[in-house]
Amino acid sequence: MNQPLLYNRQPPRPAWGVRVDPRKTLSTSEPIVAAPLPTQVQLPLELGPERRAQAVVAPGDYVYTGQPVARLETGARNVVCASISGRVAAIRPGPIPGPGPRVAECIVIDSDGQDRRHADCVPAGDPARLAAARLRELIAQAGIVGLGGAVFPTADKLGGSQPVDLLIVNGAECEPYISCDEMLMRERAAQVLDGARIMLRALGCDRAVVAVESDMPAARLALRAALDADRDPRLDIAEVTAKYPAGGERQLVELLTGREVPAGGLPRDVGIVCQNVATAAAVSELFRTGCPLISRIVTVTGGGILNPVNVEARLGAPLADLVAAAGGYTTTNCDLVMGGPMMGMALAGDRLPVTEATNCLLVAAPGELSDAQPGYPCIRCAECSRVCPARLLPQELLVACDTQDPDRLEQLHLDACIECGCCDYVCPSRLTLTPVFAQAKIRQRAHREQQRQARLAQQRSEARNARLAAAEKRYADGPAPDAGEAALTDLLARVEQRDERGDGG
Amino acid sequence: MNAAMAAELRRAPHLRTPVSVPVLMRRVLYALVPALLAYTWFFGFGLVFNIAAAVAAALATEAACLRLQRRPIAIALSDYSAVVTGVLLAFALPPLTPWWITALGSTFAIGVAKHAYGGVGNNVFNPAMAGYVALLVSFPDQLTNWLPPRMGDIDYEGIGLLANLRFMLSGGLPDGYTLDALTRATPLDLMQTELGDMRMVAEIRNSSLFGDFGGRGWEWIGNFVALGGFWLLFRGVIRWHIPVGMLGGLVLSASLFYLYDSANFPSPGFHLFSGGALLCAFFIATDPVSAATTDRGRLIYGAGIGVLTYLIRTWGSFPDGVAFAVLLMNMTVPLIDRYTQPVAYGTREPRS
Numbered sequence: 001m002n003q004p005l006l007y008n009r010q011p012p013r014p015a016w017g018v019r020v021d022p023r024k025t026l027s028t029s030e031p032i033v034a035a036p037l038p039t040q041v042q043l044p045l046e047l048g049p050e051r052r053a054q055a056v057v058a059p060g061d062y063v064y065t066g067q068p069v070a071r072l073e074t075g076a077r078n079v080v081c082a083s084i085s086g087r088v089a090a091i092r093p094g095p096i097p098g099p100g101p102r103v104a105e106c107i108v109i110d111s112d113g114q115d116r117r118h119a120d121c122v123p124a125g126d127p128a129r130l131a132a133a134r135l136r137e138l139i140a141q142a143g144i145v146g147l148g149g150a151v152f153p154t155a156d157k158l159g160g161s162q163p164v165d166l167l168i169v170n171g172a173e174c175e176p177y178i179s180c181d182e183m184l185m186r187e188r189a190a191q192v193l194d195g196a197r198i199m200l201r202a203l204g205c206d207r208a209v210v211a212v213e214s215d216m217p218a219a220r221l222a223l224r225a226a227l228d229a230d231r232d233p234r235l236d237i238a239e240v241t242a243k244y245p246a247g248g249e250r251q252l253v254e255l256l257t258g259r260e261v262p263a264g265g266l267p268r269d270v271g272i273v274c275q276n277v278a279t280a281a282a283v284s285e286l287f288r289t290g291c292p293l294i295s296r297i298v299t300v301t302g303g304g305i306l307n308p309v310n311v312e313a314r315l316g317a318p319l320a321d322l323v324a325a326a327g328g329y330t331t332t333n334c335d336l337v338m339g340g341p342m343m344g345m346a347l348a349g350d351r352l353p354v355t356e357a358t359n360c361l362l363v364a365a366p367g368e369l370s371d372a373q374p375g376y377p378c379i380r381c382a383e384c385s386r387v388c389p390a391r392l393l394p395q396e397l398l399v400a401c402d403t404q405d406p407d408r409l410e411q412l413h414l415d416a417c418i419e420c421g422c423c424d425y426v427c428p429s430r431l432t433l434t435p436v437f438a439q440a441k442i443r444q445r446a447h448r449e450q451q452r453q454a455r456l457a458q459q460r461s462e463a464r465n466a467r468l469a470a471a472e473k474r475y476a477d478g479p480a481p482d483a484g485e486a487a488l489t490d491l492l493a494r495v496e497q498r499d500e501r502g503d504g505g
Numbered sequence: 506m507n508a509a510m511a512a513e514l515r516r517a518p519h520l521r522t523p524v525s526v527p528v529l530m531r532r533v534l535y536a537l538v539p540a541l542l543a544y545t546w547f548f549g550f551g552l553v554f555n556i557a558a559a560v561a562a563a564l565a566t567e568a569a570c571l572r573l574q575r576r577p578i579a580i581a582l583s584d585y586s587a588v589v590t591g592v593l594l595a596f597a598l599p600p601l602t603p604w605w606i607t608a609l610g611s612t613f614a615i616g617v618a619k620h621a622y623g624g625v626g627n628n629v630f631n632p633a634m635a636g637y638v639a640l641l642v643s644f645p646d647q648l649t650n651w652l653p654p655r656m657g658d659i660d661y662e663g664i665g666l667l668a669n670l671r672f673m674l675s676g677g678l679p680d681g682y683t684l685d686a687l688t689r690a691t692p693l694d695l696m697q698t699e700l701g702d703m704r705m706v707a708e709i710r711n712s713s714l715f716g717d718f719g720g721r722g723w724e725w726i727g728n729f730v731a732l733g734g735f736w737l738l739f740r741g742v743i744r745w746h747i748p749v750g751m752l753g754g755l756v757l758s759a760s761l762f763y764l765y766d767s768a769n770f771p772s773p774g775f776h777l778f779s780g781g782a783l784l785c786a787f788f789i790a791t792d793p794v795s796a797a798t799t800d801r802g803r804l805i806y807g808a809g810i811g812v813l814t815y816l817i818r819t820w821g822s823f824p825d826g827v828a829f830a831v832l833l834m835n836m837t838v839p840l841i842d843r844y845t846q847p848v849a850y851g852t853r854e855p856r857s
Binding site: 018020176250254260261262263264265335337339341342343344345346347348364369370372373374376377378379380381382385386389390391392393395412413416419421422424425426427428429430432434435 | 514515516517518519520521522524525526527528529580584586624625626627744793794796798799800846847848849850851852853
């Protein structure tokens with residue numbers, strides 16, 4: 001942990017990664033616009049992998065904006081807040097954005113158009129005076145999660161026992177098209193820095209650096225101005241080369257500090273915590289206005305959108321509202337992608353709610369995204385391993401996936417794959433790599449679990465065999481002494497021992 | 506949006522580079538054009554006819570092999586890989602090679618070196634070099650019909666386009682021409698033979714066949730090969746590791762012996778600009794299928810070819826060692842790849 005931090009000098013140019021036409025300027029010419037209040041919101045109770053919530057309101061209840069409406073299934077903590085005021089219309093399964101058509105239990109609220117703020121939505125006091133644990137508790141109850149796309153609970157990231165010597169506030173938005181973080185930094189730089197400061201206190205750490213990409217000078221200037229006004233020596237800005245996926249958490253840690261997050265570990269293991277800039281802004285909002293997480297900025301962009309722009313939308317609002325706020329569609333047969341073109345999820349339609357993970361709605365005109373084209377056999381050009389930020393050998397991994405060889409996959413460190421899609425992007429044979437790896441990772445996890453179970457079963461069976469063998473031996477050695485008699489002998493022996501030790505206990 | 510809903514949803518990433526295998530192969534062919542022009546200027550149209558025969562045979566063999574395996578033919582033929590193999594083989598052959606020898610080599614390259622191993626992507630050996638070596642050991646005499654370069658002061662009789670074609674088709678020459686009068690040893694060949702006769706390098710280089718570094722004409726072709734090679738590097742079709750490794754290995758070993766005894770060992774410049782060294786460094790050794798895949802591995806692979814080329818040229822029984830060097834190093838690829846795997850992110854053993 002005593003290595004020097006590298007972020008104050010020019011970060012090294014990564015050898016990995018790809019340069020993709022960024023196309024961010026599509027959506028950065030206009031300031032962030034607020035979407036009109038939705039008439040209905042749909043708040044999913046499935047908050048993330050293995051993280052579910054339970055409604056604490058019932059259909060027919062009136063709820064205020066910011067009022068807690070659901071709590072974690074495990075534990076009594078409130079984690080979902082109403083994003084508008086109105087009546088709870090239903091609690092029913094609804095479609096949510098996800099790989100393939102996904103359905104989850106949702107709280108549906110009909111807006112009353114008043115947007116009446118809940119009485120509890122007042123600042124909890126000066127965050128500089130609140131205890132770290134209290135800060136984390138408030139952040140958790142406000143439903144604040146990572147807004148960079150991974151939706152990991154922010155409070156959990158800020159807690160923990162390992163020492164942290166650097167907070168990276170991630171504004172290095174490297175996916176093409178997406179500009180919500182850049183616009184946030186341009187317009188609300190002071191809020192980002194304020195949130196970073198609160199998070200430093202919650203972490204018990206005294207260094208934070210806001211990471212921006214080299215192709216967002218306006219954001220850097222805004223941050224610099226805010227930093228000059230702020231005069232907090234604990235905060236700084238760091239620039240990384242604009243190359244995809246430089247903004248990936250692990251890649252950013254490597255670029256800024258030279259440290260590597262161990263496989264299967266978290267940045268925390270090397271003394272670092274990463275938080276998205278929008279998450280920092282949400283934390284600041286919570287402590288300055290008392291407002292929990294009820295909205296987020298979404299980049300609505302692509303050739304299929306009339307006026308690409310960043311929209312501040314209430315959580316749970318239908319994506320169609322965002323499209324309307326950005327001028328509507330230009331053509332009827334667009335491809336919808338939630339997220340960027342490298343890692344984003346294709347959507348079946350726009351009747352899905354905005355979630356915490358919705359950083360971008362990419363509406364691609366026909367021909368804007370690459371169509372499926374005939375593939376060729378792998379020619380071993382190794383461009384895939386050249387661009388792989390995890391330094392894997394995708395071409396070898398693909399062979400191992402095809403032959404379903406779990407040991408080989410282990411040896412090739414399939415688990416270190418971050419599914420960034422760079423290998424697919426550069427493959428001249430147009431092979432499908434990342435989706436295959438994503439599936440193989442799931443299989444691999446199941447395989448490991450199976451192996452663990454098998455090992456346990458083996459241990460149990462060995463132990464049983466040993467017991468049986470011992471019993472058999474006892475039986476063969478002669479008639480076993482009476483069980484009661486044996487126990488008595490045993491007890492007497494122990495009493496004797498105790499008396500000899502003289503400890504009386 | 507209805508169409509999207511009905512169809513299966515696409516999966517990330519949604520963007521791909523437009524550079525596909527056929528684009529790469531076509532770029533390799535474009536990069537060979539300057540060398541082809543220079544070659545034709547100095548040695549006549551023999552190479553053009555070689556290319557025609559080699560490519561036709563390569564495509565025919567490719568189609569036949571795919572047909573036998575009941576695999577789709579159109580897509581495989583359209584990837585240009587067979588064309589590249591044919592063209593590279595043609596570059597290795599002398600301008601006066603009978604067409605059937607060229608075609609035989611091409612057929613061997615595609616049929617045996619490529620498809621017997623499972624087709625594109627699976628071949629262990631560089632097909633063009635395998636085809637060339639098969640010809641070299643089968644028809645050693647016919648593969649020595651090199652011409653002197655067309656240079657003002659070199660005793661050059663020249664052979665016209667039609668005569669050249671006629672020779673390649675029928676083996677006959679116009680009246681008054683003999684093969685002996687027409688052909689010349691290549692500078693590499695001459696150097697090896699004369700050194701074997703205990704003559705000094707400086708003495709041998711007095712022949713009008715030698716220029717500043719290598720053979721006259723050959724040097725110019727080398728320049729144009731390198732030009733194409735640099736363009737391939739610039740366009741990212743090939744990476745620098747193999748050319749640097751190969752040329753570095755060759756130049757270093759040549760320098761070592763040249764510094765030790767410059768009377769009996771020709772200069773590194775001679776080795777660099779003679780025979781197939783540059784063609785190999787940029788176009789042959791860089792064939793991704795039969796080369797190592799890691800960066801470090803490619804440096805080692807290239808260096809191995811360079812050193813072996815030097816060893817074979819200096820102490821072997823063939824004038825040029827490029828083809829053998831490539832095939833020998835092809836065999837080491839699995840080993841090299843195995844021991845040069847990069848350490849995956851976050852899997853480094855913790856330092857204590």
